[in-house]
Structure formats: C-alpha cells, structure tokens
Amino acid sequence: MTTSPADSDNSLQCPLEGIITLRGLNLYYGDFHALKEVHAAFQQQTITALIGPSGCGKSTLLRTFNRMNDLIPGVRITGEVLIDGKDIYAPETDLTHLRKKVGLVFQRPNPFPLSIYDNVVYGPRLHGRPARRELEDLAEHSLAAVQLWDEVKDRLKTPALALTEEQQQRLCIARVLAVEPEILLMDEPCSALDPLATLRIEELMRELKKLYTIIIVTHNMQQAARVSDDTGFMYLGELIEFGETGQIFTRPRDEKTEDYITGKYG
Amino acid sequence: MDKGKFVERVLFLLALSSISSLVIITIFIFEEGLPLIMHTGLKDFIFSTHWAPTKGFFGIGAMIVSSLLVTLGAMVLGVPLGLACAIVLAEFCSERVRRLLKPTLELLAGIPSVVYGFLGVIWLVPLIRDHLGGPGLSLLAASVILGIMILPTVISISIDALTAVPDVYRDGSIALGATEWQTVRRVVLPAASSGIITAVILGMGRAIGETMAVIMVAGNAIKLPSSVLEPVRTLTSNIALELGYAAGRHREALFATGIVLFVIIMVLNLSATLIARRR
Numbered sequence: 001m002t003t004s005p006a007d008s009d010n011s012l013q014c015p016l017e018g019i020i021t022l023r024g025l026n027l028y029y030g031d032f033h034a035l036k037e038v039h040a041a042f043q044q045q046t047i048t049a050l051i052g053p054s055g056c057g058k059s060t061l062l063r064t065f066n067r068m069n070d071l072i073p074g075v076r077i078t079g080e081v082l083i084d085g086k087d088i089y090a091p092e093t094d095l096t097h098l099r100k101k102v103g104l105v106f107q108r109p110n111p112f113p114l115s116i117y118d119n120v121v122y123g124p125r126l127h128g129r130p131a132r133r134e135l136e137d138l139a140e141h142s143l144a145a146v147q148l149w150d151e152v153k154d155r156l157k158t159p160a161l162a163l164t165e166e167q168q169q170r171l172c173i174a175r176v177l178a179v180e181p182e183i184l185l186m187d188e189p190c191s192a193l194d195p196l197a198t199l200r201i202e203e204l205m206r207e208l209k210k211l212y213t214i215i216i217v218t219h220n221m222q223q224a225a226r227v228s229d230d231t232g233f234m235y236l237g238e239l240i241e242f243g244e245t246g247q248i249f250t251r252p253r254d255e256k257t258e259d260y261i262t263g264k265y266g
Numbered sequence: 267m268d269k270g271k272f273v274e275r276v277l278f279l280l281a282l283s284s285i286s287s288l289v290i291i292t293i294f295i296f297e298e299g300l301p302l303i304m305h306t307g308l309k310d311f312i313f314s315t316h317w318a319p320t321k322g323f324f325g326i327g328a329m330i331v332s333s334l335l336v337t338l339g340a341m342v343l344g345v346p347l348g349l350a351c352a353i354v355l356a357e358f359c360s361e362r363v364r365r366l367l368k369p370t371l372e373l374l375a376g377i378p379s380v381v382y383g384f385l386g387v388i389w390l391v392p393l394i395r396d397h398l399g400g401p402g403l404s405l406l407a408a409s410v411i412l413g414i415m416i417l418p419t420v421i422s423i424s425i426d427a428l429t430a431v432p433d434v435y436r437d438g439s440i441a442l443g444a445t446e447w448q449t450v451r452r453v454v455l456p457a458a459s460s461g462i463i464t465a466v467i468l469g470m471g472r473a474i475g476e477t478m479a480v481i482m483v484a485g486n487a488i489k490l491p492s493s494v495l496e497p498v499r500t501l502t503s504n505i506a507l508e509l510g511y512a513a514g515r516h517r518e519a520l521f522a523t524g525i526v527l528f529v530i531i532m533v534l535n536l537s538a539t540l541i542a543r544r545r
Contacts, residue, residue: 068441096443103442104441106441111438113435175442
C-alpha cells in the first residue's frame with residue numbers, strides 16, 4: 001500500500017476512533033481505483049454528510065459500511081472498516097447481522113410491491129419468527145418514528161406503492177428502523193422529493209439522530225450544512241477533507257473543498 | 267404513391283390475410299361442429315361418457331376429463347420443475363451460464379412432438395409397465411411426456427417475469443439482511459407472480475392442445491380412468507384418431523370436439539393475457 005503525504009494529513013485531522021473507523025480503505029471496481037486510501041472516524045449519534053461531485057465515490061464509500069458493494073462483481077477492497085472496533089471485512093463477519101446493524105436507505109424510495117404493513121415487518125420476519133402482537137407493536141413504533149403512523153394506520157393492508165413518494169421514503173426508513181439498527185446510511189434520500197418534503201425528512205433525521213448514527217450522501221450542499229454535524233468532502237475517490245460541518249463550510253483547509261462549496265465545480 | 271407507403275400497404279394486406287385465416291378456421295369449425303351439438307344437446311355432448319359414433323352416441327365427457335387430468339398431471343410435474351429451473355437461471359447463476367443454458371432450454375421447444383412420443387414409447391412406457399404395472403400406455407406416461415414438453419414455455423416466460431423485477435427490490439431486501447433465497451421467496455416471486463401465472467397458463471394451453479406425443483403414449487381407451495396407470499383418450503387424440511374414417515354425424519362430432527378444445531384454449535389464453543396486463 002502506498003501512502004502519499006496528503007493521506008497522512010488526512011488521518012491526522014480527524015479523531016482516531018469512532019463507531020465507524022476507516023483505516024487506509026481502498027476499493028477497486030476491476031481496474032478502476034474508486035476509493036483511495038480513506039481514513040476517517042464517524043462519531044456515534046451524529047449526522048455525517050458526505051459531499052462531492054458525481055462519481056467521486058461517496059455512494060461507494062457509504063455502501064462499504066454494510067457491504068452492499070459485495071453484490072457487484074469484480075469489487076476488491078483493502079484496508080480496514082471497523083464498526084464497534086471490529087473489521088467488517090474479516091472473514092468471520094455475519095453479513096445478515098451486519099446489515100441489520102447498519103441500515104441503508106436508498107436514493108429512490110424502493111418499497112416492496114407488498115402492503116404497507118408487510119413492508120415494515122419485512123426485516124423482523126427475516127430474522128426470526130416474532131409473534132403477531134410483537135410485529136404489530138414494532139410496525140406501529142417504526143411508523144410512528146418516521147411520523148407516518150397517523151397517516152397510514154387505517155390502511156396498513158393497502159399496497160405501499162400507492163403512497164406518495166415522500167410517504168414511500170418514510171416507509172423505507174421505517175422499514176430499516178424496524179430491524180433496530182445502530183447506524184443509518186442514507187444515499188441521497190431526498191433526491192426524489194420536493195423541497196418541502198426534503199425539509200420534513202431532514203427534520204426527521206435530526207429526530208433520529210438522538211438514537212442512531214446517521215451518514216448521509218448528498219448532492220445538496222445546503223442540506224449538508226443544515227443537517228450534519230460532520231462533513232466529509234470527497235473528490236476523485238479521495239476523502240479530501242473531513243471535519244466539523246461549520247468549519248468545512250466556513251474555513252475549509254483544502255483549496256478543492258473551497259472551490260466545490262463555493263460552486264466552482266460540481 | 268411513394269415506396270414506403272406501398273410497402274406499408276403490402277405488409278398490411280399480408281397481416282390481414284393471416285388474421286383472416288384465423289377467422290375462417292374459427293367459422294369453419296363452428297359451422298361444421300355446431301349442428302351436432304344442437305342435435306345431441308350441449309349437456310349430453312359434454313357430460314355423457316358414451317362415445318359410440320357409429321351407433322349415434324356422441325358423449326365426449328370421458329375425453330374432456332382425460333384431457334384435463336393429463337394436463338393437470340403435466341402441470342404437477344412440469345410447473346415445479348420449470349419454476350425451479352427459471353429461479354436458478356434468473357437469480358442464482360452467472361450471466362455467462364444463463365446465456366448458454368436459456369437458448370439450450372428453448373431448443374427443447376423445437377424438438378418435434380413425435381420425437382417426444384417416440385421416446386415415451388420406447389423408454390417411458392416400458393418403464394411404467396415393468397415397475398408400476400398396467401399396460402404402460404397410460405395417463406401417467408402422457409403426463410410425464412407433456413410435463414417435459416411444457417418446460418420451455420414455463421421456463422422462458424418465468425425467466426422473463428423474474429428478470430423484469432427491478433433490482434431495487436433485491437437491493438432493498440439484501441440491505442435489510444435478507445439472504446438471496448429469502449429475497450427471492452419474499453420479494454422477487456411475489457413481484458413476478460402475474461408473469462409466472464401467465465407462464466403456467468400458457469403451459470397448460472400447450473399441454474391440453476398437444477396431440478401426437480399423447481396419442482403415442484396415452485393408450486387411447488375411451489373411458490374414465492380409475493388410476494393413473496390406465497390408458498386414456500384426450501380430446502385432441504380423439505380428433506386425430508378418428509377423422510380419417512369419419513363421415514356424416516361422426517365427422518360433425520369431431521368438429522364439435524374441436525369447438526370444445528377451441529373454447530378451453532381461448533379461455534386459457536384470454537386469462538393469461540388478462541393476468542399479464544394486470545401488472
């Protein structure tokens with residue numbers, strides 16, 4: 001593994017340990033080097049935003065945290081991704097357990113073509129045979145957590161695809177919450193939503209932060225500034241700068257970060 | 267008139283002629299067959315099991331039941347096998363293996379039915395006779411052969427239905443910690459269900475309409491079977507076996523048998539179309 005001076009800078013400027021700690025993470029799609037020597041630490045019960053131009057690797061980075069990249073043929077990873085101190089790329093990792101603990105909300109709402117209820121309890125049903133009563137409680141609890149319960153409680157058995165896009169995205173978040181994760185990964189969760197719905201989802205994220213660690217990939221810099229505690233700026237597969245959101249947006253250390261947030265490219 | 271317009275007209279005429287041949291066949295079958303149904307009465311024709319055309323008894327009940335039983339048997343064997351095969355090819359194997367295997371399976375559809383019947387006669391029928399008893403030529407033999415013959419239909423339409431399920435459903439399920447099999451069973455199959463039902467119905471249509479292979483292995487006795495090892499005669503076999511020497515009312519009765527088949531297959535195809543459209 002090669003280490004350039006810029007990389008060692010990077011590892012110096014962020015705390016050494018977090019709920020997720022990255023040490024010298026590299027990811028290759030075949031010959032393409034998509035993530036380059038990434039060091040970072042994500043803190044518990046914070047919201048971290050990953051920003052950067054399209055194709056910079058932010059979604060790829062997000063998906064290394066629950067190993068969704070495993071589904072893509074030809075992916076190779078070196079370095080370490082530690083969650084709660086354990087390397088999730090170690091051979092003994094239980095993928096089911098990992099993905100329960102680290103939930104992912106997708107860019108476009110993707111409720112299954114099932115009823116609202118069956119969507120919410122999908123995860124819990126995978127991981128055992130919970131009693132009916134237990135599932136119903138869980139469904140209510142999860143839907144209430146995303147402020148959807150009052151809107152759908154009378155039509156839980158109707159198809160989830162009949163909901164509005166915002167409701168669908170809330171449902172997808174509820175579906176993840178129902179498996180009781182610790183970390184929520186959100187891959188541009190508002191990109192399919194209108195501005196008002198976006199604000200409501202952001203409000204929801206602030207609420208969820210009390211219980212979960214959230215990492216959000218976003219194209220929307222205002223969103224990153226509004227909602228996150230920490231921000232990481234990525235460019236061409238490198239994590240250029242990682243730090244407290246206020247600092248990144250007001251006094252970026254790196255020229256590239258400054259150019260990006262002031263809109264010189266992106 | 268420019269050249270494009272001219273080609274368009276010619277193609278339109280050609281299309282029209284193929285559609286009109288369908289219409290003409292329909293009219294012809296009904297015209298030839300309906301008088302007998304009027305004469306015998308629809309109820310007697312369909313429900314009576316007494317078929318003695320030279321003596322004036324035209325009851326095709328036993329043959330309707332046999333056709334349905336043979337088809338049911340083919341479904342029991344062919345659907346689980348075909349669906350399992352489709353799931354493996356669509357979900358669990360590499361793109362390269364699928365590209366090799368899918369066309370190979372579709373080749374099955376190109377084998378002439380007489381070859382299936384031939385294999386049935388020299389291999390399956392003796393096997394049944396020696397190990398299970400009876401004459402070998404039987405309901406069971408016909409079901410097994412038809413079960414194999416419907417595989418390409420069931421597999422290839424099911425694969426299309428499964429691959430049409432968007433990957434976002436699979437990703438969503440995997441991200442919740444589901445295994446691949448859980449994902450297939452709980453999300454992909456339900457999402458593909460209308461396409462799979464269409465596959466099954468079209469397979470049924472193929473099974474009920476098959477003639478040559480069935481004649482060769484079914485034994486063709488006109489009676490209600492009391493076990494799967496007994497010989498049966500299907501609607502299609504009846505027409506093919508007797509048309510050569512039938513005349514008068516007898517000939518009409520065979521066309522009337524054709525009407526019954528025609529209606530059954532129309533109903534099947536129509537429901538397949540409706541179910542496919544529901545998606």
